[in-house]
Amino acid sequence: MSITIRTALAAVALVGGTALAAVPAASAADSAPAAGSSQAGGFHMYQHDNYKGGWAYVTGTDKYLRDNDWDRGGSVDNSTSSVKNQTRKYVDMYQNGRNRQNRCTGAHTTSYPGTNDRNLSNDAIKDNRLSCVIFR
Numbered sequence: 001m002s003i004t005i006r007t008a009l010a011a012v013a014l015v016g017g018t019a020l021a022a023v024p025a026a027s028a029a030d031s032a033p034a035a036g037s038s039q040a041g042g043f044h045m046y047q048h049d050n051y052k053g054g055w056a057y058v059t060g061t062d063k064y065l066r067d068n069d070w071d072r073g074g075s076v077d078n079s080t081s082s083v084k085n086q087t088r089k090y091v092d093m094y095q096n097g098r099n100r101q102n103r104c105t106g107a108h109t110t111s112y113p114g115t116n117d118r119n120l121s122n123d124a125i126k127d128n129r130l131s132c133v134i135f136r
Contacts, residue, residue, distance in 0.1 A: 043091050043111070043133060044084040047074075049119045051082050059087075063098035063132045080130040082118045085111040087135070093125050094132040104132035 047053030047070055054070025062068065066077040077097070085091050090113065095106030109123040121127040 046082040097131040
């Protein structure tokens with residue numbers, strides 16, 4: 001976009017107009033996603049099926065989701081029902097957070113890069129059981 005603005009400013013200088021008239025407004029495509037937006041990338045977790053309710057995300061391994069809260073309050077730990085993996089990584093989801101050996105345990109499900117799961121009830125991890133995510 002900076003080349004477009006420079007070109008527009010040069011054109012304004014040639015015709016003697018004001019610079020403000022020549023600068024185009026930024027389009028939605030030029031804008032970065034807002035913080036907290038589901039467009040922002042990362043591994044997104046939702047409190048209810050079909051990506052509804054509270055929302056939270058991580059951008060790397062988190063073996064202790066108990067420390068994370070939904071955007072509307074309340075712990076993410078053991079209360080996730082749907083997920084969106086907007087990363088290029090595989091994300092392993094486990095029922096139990098880190099133990100004394102710093103490992104996550106219990107039933108687990110893998111989320112493939114760029115995939116969504118609208119209902120974790122259908123997976124080995126089940127609904128409202130997510131406590132640990134490991135990126136690989």
